[in-house]
Amino acid sequence: MSVDLATVRRIAHLSRISVSEDEAPHLQNELNAILGFVEELNSVDVTGVEPMTSVLPMRMKKRVDEITDGYIQQKVLANAPAREDGFFVVPKVIE
């Protein structure tokens, strides 16, 4: 399977990564090289094979459902590039 330029732009948008007009053809080549590399997997018979979920059969250990932290607003906001009055600041999303 290979991707065309329109698909490259669509994937870039789904990935939320802007791609310039110059970059798109390079990316198309690179993505197609990788997709070509993985193509051989189509030759493997996987009928009746379950997808792998764990190294050893074991039950996932669940922790107790309890409150373990809170009141850490300053820590949560400490690395935000834009903050105001205890909130993250984003561009207007609702008109």
Place this chain on the structure above:
Amino acid sequence: MTDLTRLTLAQARDGLKAKEFTSVELTQAHVDAVARAKSLNAYIVETPEKALDMAKASDAKLAKGEGGALEGLPLGIKDLYCTEGVQTTAASHILEGFIPQYESTVTSNLWRDGAVMLGKLNLDEFAMGSSNETSYFGPVVSPWRRKNSDAKIVPGGSSGGSSAAVAAHLCLGATATDTGGSIRQPAAFTGTVGIKPTYGRCSRWGIVAFASSLDQAGPIARTVRDAAIMLRSMAGHDVKDTTSVDAPVPDYEQAIGASVKGKVIGIPREYRLDGMSPEIAALWDQGVAWLKAAGAEIREISLPHTKHALPAYYIVAPAEASSNLARYDGIRYGLRKTGKDIVDLYEKTRAEGFGKEVRRRIMIGTYVLSAGYYDAYYLRAQKIRTLIKRDFDLAYESGVDAILTPATPSPAFAQGEKGSADPVEMYLNDVFTVTVNMAGLPGLVVPAGLSSDGLPLGLQLIGRPFEEETLFSLGEAIEQAAPKIVLPEPWWG
């Protein structure tokens, strides 16, 4: 006094206990070595003051005859582990300036046991790479050089800062992580020891996520014993990581020196690739001879799905990465570029914040997970993982204790030599290591010799799930038998 950076971690530990020197002296020697070695670019952030404070605290404990298993021992930390109050970047522009408000579980375990932090080690951006050339903070240079050449050699990747720092005596040992070979390939390239433990042995909490079903923490050190000592402190169950395993952590150091007589070593015929370099083939044969001489029984085995592991990895890993890296949005932390609306902000931030290889892998991952392709790619790859794992299960059920393979298809290469035209060329470095991540098994790499141009070569031992001890015993047998390889005189300062 002899140069304290020449000691192994175990020797330094014993020297501190015997009060031959203090942790402050030991730490200062390493701080000075780090400061002289800027040309290697192994550290992104150096924390000398923190290191000396921690060393003083350790000295106080040691003076009272107290202290943990790593008391007073200076280590380097891969900059993928969140360290409270110390910048953590994953070697990405998008996380430049990020100061974690919490400590990863593995590093917490190290500090609990008394270790001292020298700083944060360089890596490939988000651990995506095999040469440490994708770091936003520049490539790491290996302390090794080819004979009669001063070309800059790569230290492997993604844990290239860890491997270079350990090889160049800029720390006693280092933390690393391994998603497709990122502990073992750099260890092989630098003549150091690296172990990727069984998936679930170490907590992933607080380690910047790449591919969650493959990522595992482990140490790089200069001897098998040192790696065993470090892993014991790093490993253990953690309620904050539901994939971490609630099983006792053995005293791995006890496995050092245990007899390997009668152990059955599998030699997988599928690893003898067409066009394998004669040098690598000879090294592998030599490893077989060493283990045989130590009393092990050698048995040829077949792992028929081996050749599918690397392509399947390049579906699973990018798919999981595209999901994990969705969190870097320019809102909550890290880089932010302004845009005309929120989507434009995301797209500009991520285009500028992520490097080329990371953008490429996010896009491949997005594609294989996109509507209509999930079953054909991701689900199929996860089924192929089951087949890869079943190959190993059958070998182990037939009585094989561990499997011996080369670590890498070639010795280290020079900067810029690989992957610039075709990304797949770089991916092929992981052909011998990636199967182990796909199956979730433990893998240990030990130095075994030098290439014709004077660069280190390693052998890999693959074990049964949670039987790291067997790997340490066998690894030490190879270490004892192999010729001692000697690093060039410190040209880096």
